[in-house]
Amino acid sequence: MPIATLNTGISIEGRKAVANGLSNVLADTFCLYEKTHGFHWNVTGPMFQTLHLMFMEQYTELWNSIDVIAERIRALGEYAPFGGDAMKRLTIISDSPLHPRAMEMVNELMKGHESVCRTVRVTLNLAEEAEDHPTIDLLTERLLAHEKTAWMLRSLLEEEDVEAVQ
Template sequence: MSQQANIDSMTNILGQTFGLYVQTHGYHWNVEGPQFRQFHALFEEQYQNLWEALDEIAERIRCLGAYAPGTLSELTTLAGDAPARAQSAEAMVDALISAHGALAAKLRDAITTAQEAGDEVSAGVLTDRLEWHEKEIWMMKASRA
């Protein structure tokens, strides 16, 4: 794999992370119901982690010699289609489980791309992100049990 493929992969992960950040922050603002406090706090923890990840991923792109997307338009395009608005706390959790799972799958591909480009640092950053997303999926699934 080329270094450009690695940069493109990292850029796509940045956009997908941005999309999940926006989705999660919106859920934090709008969650209601008997589990309000629990989910309000959970979503806040998640969007704060995602916000910090955006900086880490963008700075890694810069370390690779490329410019990170820096406009709302670029990030929105990279984020992909906006998810349908969830109306209940349970629907929000289900949507986030799905979104984290989709991003985890993209992270696995990006890790392979980084490794094939000989970029172990990016592979490490992405592996750390994958670990976090998998843990969040587990925690959200456990909250529904």
């Protein structure tokens, strides 16, 4: 049976470049999801309830985005990576010490979201070069989500401005 040729107006080279970039975004997102979920399970201390719920919101958002990213890779005619080895090879998100303190978790997640932002921006440039508007839209949404989450996490790490309160 002949394989149907993919012809959506994006060159083969453009599709491959974008799909490779999306594979990095997928791996970063998946690894950040795993870290966030693990922190959700293991957070302790006075901010337990706040962070436990915040991390749940964050890992849920990450989980919901994983399928969308993988399906875009498939729509471009490439296979989406899966499995621990593939994800570790493609991600820039590092593993965490087994039991960091609560604010160390917040700091790690903030840095993780900022890292994903950088991966998204690289892939966004590839999508723009390929004139791949659906991927541009997807990556713009992802960038907004990661920047907002990084900002919220960063806000937890900032000291209160005592002069502004008085």
